[in-house]
Amino acid sequence: MPKVRQLTIATKLMIWASALIIVFFATSTYLFKQVRQDAEISNRLVNVHHDLDSAIQRMLERLYSVQDNIRRYRLLGGDEQAVDFIVEDLTRFGEILNETLKKHPDHTEEWKTLTAEYEITLDPGETTDDNLTPNATVREWTDILEQSLFDNVADTEMVLTELHMAGKRASDIGLYGLIFCLLIGILGSLGLAWSLNRSLSEVQKGIRELGTGAPPRDVRILSKDELGELALAFNAMAARLRREERMRADFIAMLSHEIRTPLTSVRESVDLIESGAFGEVNEKQRKFLRIAEKESARLSNLLTRLLTVSRMESQELVLSMQPLDGQHLVASTLERLTPAAQAKDITLTSELSTPFTLEADQEHIRQVLINLVGNAIKFSPENTTVTVTGATTPDNATFCVRDNGPGIAEDEQKRVFHKYYREPEVRDSVDGAGLGLAISKRIVLAHGGRIWVDSVPGNGATFCFTLPIKPSKDTA
Numbered sequence: 001m002p003k004v005r006q007l008t009i010a011t012k013l014m015i016w017a018s019a020l021i022i023v024f025f026a027t028s029t030y031l032f033k034q035v036r037q038d039a040e041i042s043n044r045l046v047n048v049h050h051d052l053d054s055a056i057q058r059m060l061e062r063l064y065s066v067q068d069n070i071r072r073y074r075l076l077g078g079d080e081q082a083v084d085f086i087v088e089d090l091t092r093f094g095e096i097l098n099e100t101l102k103k104h105p106d107h108t109e110e111w112k113t114l115t116a117e118y119e120i121t122l123d124p125g126e127t128t129d130d131n132l133t134p135n136a137t138v139r140e141w142t143d144i145l146e147q148s149l150f151d152n153v154a155d156t157e158m159v160l161t162e163l164h165m166a167g168k169r170a171s172d173i174g175l176y177g178l179i180f181c182l183l184i185g186i187l188g189s190l191g192l193a194w195s196l197n198r199s200l201s202e203v204q205k206g207i208r209e210l211g212t213g214a215p216p217r218d219v220r221i222l223s224k225d226e227l228g229e230l231a232l233a234f235n236a237m238a239a240r241l242r243r244e245e246r247m248r249a250d251f252i253a254m255l256s257h258e259i260r261t262p263l264t265s266v267r268e269s270v271d272l273i274e275s276g277a278f279g280e281v282n283e284k285q286r287k288f289l290r291i292a293e294k295e296s297a298r299l300s301n302l303l304t305r306l307l308t309v310s311r312m313e314s315q316e317l318v319l320s321m322q323p324l325d326g327q328h329l330v331a332s333t334l335e336r337l338t339p340a341a342q343a344k345d346i347t348l349t350s351e352l353s354t355p356f357t358l359e360a361d362q363e364h365i366r367q368v369l370i371n372l373v374g375n376a377i378k379f380s381p382e383n384t385t386v387t388v389t390g391a392t393t394p395d396n397a398t399f400c401v402r403d404n405g406p407g408i409a410e411d412e413q414k415r416v417f418h419k420y421y422r423e424p425e426v427r428d429s430v431d432g433a434g435l436g437l438a439i440s441k442r443i444v445l446a447h448g449g450r451i452w453v454d455s456v457p458g459n460g461a462t463f464c465f466t467l468p469i470k471p472s473k474d475t476a
Helices: 009-075 080-103 128-132 136-211 226-274 283-313 326-342 362-379 436-446
Strands: 322-325 347-352 357-360 385-392 396-402 450-455 461-468
Touching: 009 080, 009 136, 136 226, 226 283, 322 326, 322 362, 326 347, 326 362, 326 385, 326 396, 357 362, 357 461, 362 385, 362 396, 362 436, 362 461, 436 450, 436 461
Parallel strands: 347 385
Antiparallel strands: 322 357, 385 396, 396 461, 450 461
């Protein structure tokens, strides 16, 4: 048997799981890296920009205080307290400047003017405007620090914008990664489930059909994995069963043909002997001749059934559809089987609701009723009743045969329609080849109807079948 496997089910699951894992870890890695970058940016904001902004603000406050005290000193014509405030502010300014340069040495060159030697003049001016004019040195320092503050604010805004954009990118990537994972998870699982279920359903369908007794057929190979190999193995088994079935059908046909000729000769010889053509026959001899005749008829009937099954399996069942009176069909069938029923003191009755007519093949449908009623007689005890009922709906006619036999177990009810199948409880006690119900099922299905059995062990069995009142084109 050639192999069809390319990707095993485990490989498909591994590919699907790997895709999920790759997308998940790629997204997680990016988000982790982005979080670290955001942490570094936040740290820079706090330790550099915010700290520098705070230091510049404090230095500007000191310089603004120095300017105010210089103006106060000039306007008051010399105020020693103002001088003390100026010295204190400048001292504190220097301390803050040195601390800031230690933390942020990259501003050393920019603030070089602030650390150079300086000289502040406190002499009063000639006019009030001169006294209110800011000190040139302090104003230069203030301008430098204000520019630094402006640049720092601009840098802070740029870093905040970068942090915002990075957060937005991380949010988008996280969202896209989550959506992609969900898509892979949902679509992948649905795709795998659909693929596996599709292949498995084909095999299940073939097994179910095979279990119903239908001819084995090939199933479609829809995948190239273990299920594809299973379908291929099933097709190989189905092909082998078909070959064996053909061989058995050919053997039955050959055997029936080869046996029928000598059997006919035996029956004719028995008839001649019984008729006295070769001399007088006493009662004891006649008894054994009748037994031989009966067994020959039984063997001939078995051959007929075997040939019927063989023809049906070869698609040779041809239906001759014509109007059929339901009451007449039941009555003629019961009349034909009355001798067999009387031999066991069994009463045959019919219960038809109303007269009805349907289109069917009369001989084949009569054969179905004969098989069902004959089985009912065979399995019913003496002094009981076998009842045939008939009813119609606008679309279908239903026939049922009810007996008072031992009944059929529930797990056996589907098997009784299989060829050559006989219940284990009656296999050794009742004659038969297990063909009557199989033939009946094939005839009913060919008409577009269905057949079934309702039974409770110990309470008899009821076999029913339906036929369409008007056959479809497929069954006509």
